[in-house]
Amino acid sequence: xxxxxxxxxYIRRHDRDRTFPHELYQAWVELGLLSMPFPEAYGGLGxxxxxxxxxxxxxxxxxxxxxxxxxxxxxxxxxxxQKADEPQKRTWLPRFFAGEIxxxxxxxxxxxGSDVGALRTSAVRDGEHWIINGQKLWATGAGVKDNxxxxxxKTDANAHYRNGISLFxxxxxxxxxELRKLEMLGRSSVGTYEIFFNDVRVPPERLxxxxxxxxxxxxxxxxxxxxxxxxxxYGCSQTIIDSALQYAQERKQFGRPIGTNQAIAHMFADMQxxxxxxxxxxxxxxxxxxxxxxALREISMAKLFGSETYVKVxxxxxxxxxxxxxxxxxxxxxxxxxxxxxxxxxGTSQMQRNLIAALMGLKxx
Ligand SMILES: Cc1cc2nc3c(=O)[nH]c(=O)nc-3n(C[C@H](O)[C@H](O)[C@H](O)COP(=O)(O)OP(=O)(O)OC[C@H]3O[C@@H](n4cnc5c(N)ncnc54)[C@H](O)[C@@H]3O)c2cc1C
Numbered sequence: 523x524x525x526x527x528x529x530x531x532y533i534r535r536h537d538r539d540r541t542f543p544h545e546l547y548q549a550w551v552e553l554g555l556l557s558m559p560f561p562e563a564y565g566g567l568g569x570x571x572x573x574x575x576x577x578x579x580x581x582x583x584x585x586x587x588x589x590x591x592x593x594x595x596x597x598x599x600x601x602x603x604q605k606a607d608e609p610q611k612r613t614w615l616p617r618f619f620a621g622e623i624x625x626x627x628x629x630x631x632x633x634x635g636s637d638v639g640a641l642r643t644s645a646v647r648d649g650e651h652w653i654i655n656g657q658k659l660w661a662t663g664a665g666v667k668d669n670x671x672x673x674x675x676k677t678d679a680n681a682h683y684r685n686g687i688s689l690f691x692x693x694x695x696x697x698x699x700e701l702r703k704l705e706m707l708g709r710s711s712v713g714t715y716e717i718f719f720n721d722v723r724v725p726p727e728r729l730x731x732x733x734x735x736x737x738x739x740x741x742x743x744x745x746x747x748x749x750x751x752x753x754x755x756y757g758c759s760q761t762i763i764d765s766a767l768q769y770a771q772e773r774k775q776f777g778r779p780i781g782t783n784q785a786i787a788h789m790f791a792d793m794q795x796x797x798x799x800x801x802x803x804x805x806x807x808x809x810x811x812x813x814x815x816x817a818l819r820e821i822s823m824a825k826l827f828g829s830e831t832y833v834k835v836x837x838x839x840x841x842x843x844x845x846x847x848x849x850x851x852x853x854x855x856x857x858x859x860x861x862x863x864x865x866x867x868x869g870t871s872q873m874q875r876n877l878i879a880a881l882m883g884l885k886x887x
Pocket of ligand 1: 594626627628629630632634635636637659660661662663706709714863866867868869870871872873876
């Protein structure tokens with residue numbers, strides 16, 4: 523299915539025109555790829571984190587940009603599975619599985635990136651309703667048609683962030699919202715959005731997890747976000763290796779394929795070894811999650827190593843392809859551009875290292 527819909531021309535066109543791959547997304551819906559890793563009670567197909575990994579690798583084979591829309595939806599839905607109440611789960615999850623809505627998550631702000639607890643966008647009560655004002659940044663896929671945004675806002679200005687943030691589900695076309703698709707180095711199709719909120723009115727049933735209980739939702743969401751992200755990284759990395767390998771076997775200089783130079787051949791040996799290691803780290807984390815165990819350390823390691831490997835592999839593959847790798851008419855430049863985001867998004871490499879070290883007992887300042 524992926525090969526039939528997401529042809530090389532289809533991918534290039536959406537990257538160039540900065541348009542969302544609606545046909546491909548619809549095909550995922552029809553195949554049940556969105557509903558696979560969710561319980562049957564809410565309309566899912568009853569799979570687990572390991573099923574999600576298998577799907578993720580295949581989708582990510584076409585590049586991280588398209589994959590980002592699958593990942594953002596699935597990890598947001600997974601957070602709802604953990605934190606929403608029964609009526610909310612029965613309302614939102616089946617609609618997401620059926621493709622009636624898409625889901626995204628918006629935490630980051632101009633002054634709240636790694637330090638997400640510093641967010642300032644606020645919601646204040648107005649009778650039963652809430653009124654949201656402020657600005658969000660870098661929200662993947664938030665401006666796509668029928669997107670519902672899982673939005674983290676301050677609801678108690680005087681409380682510590684652990685006790686003063688709440689989560690709301692907000693339609694991206696609610697009155698008072700303005701979304702702008704940002705010019706980024708890569709990931710142009712699904713896109714990254716800036717959002718302005720000007721007296722956006724939200725009904726009480728859109729509050730998830732309880733008033734001032736948003737921090738717990740955020741932490742729960744981050745774990746599955748990083749696992750989902752890591753699963754995409756090695757799918758993309760494998761595509762990069764495969765296309766550079768084909769090139770190295772065909773491209774001749776000095777009368778023989780460039781891949782017969784030991785300097786190039788060893789680059790492939792290293793790349794494949796590291797991508798396999800990234801895959802195994804992620805599988806370990808998914809196995810722990812699928813078996814109901816805590817996996818914060820393992821997920822952070824998989825996210826850190828997988829993202830850094832992906833960036834490294836993309837840079838090496840561009841070197842192997844010489845001028846053709848750097849040329850806009852070939853696909854490697856897109857794979858390279860998309861790769862560069864992954865040690866920043868879903869928590870930077872530095873923040874993953876801080877977390878892993880903290881879990882080892884070292885309080886990094
Ligand atoms: C393509 C893309 C998609 C994204 N999608 C989303 C999304 O869907 N939803 C959303 O809410 N956000 C999203 N983000 C935002 C992302 O989570 C943030 O960019 C990220 O958390 C880093 O924040 P920042 O960019 O403000 O950098 P900063 O936090 O300002 O960090 C700048 C640098 O300082 C380092 N640094 C900061 N603090 C420390 C520290 N304590 N120790 C060591 N180093 C530190 C960082 O590692 C980084 O290298 C996305 C970002 C990108 C690039």
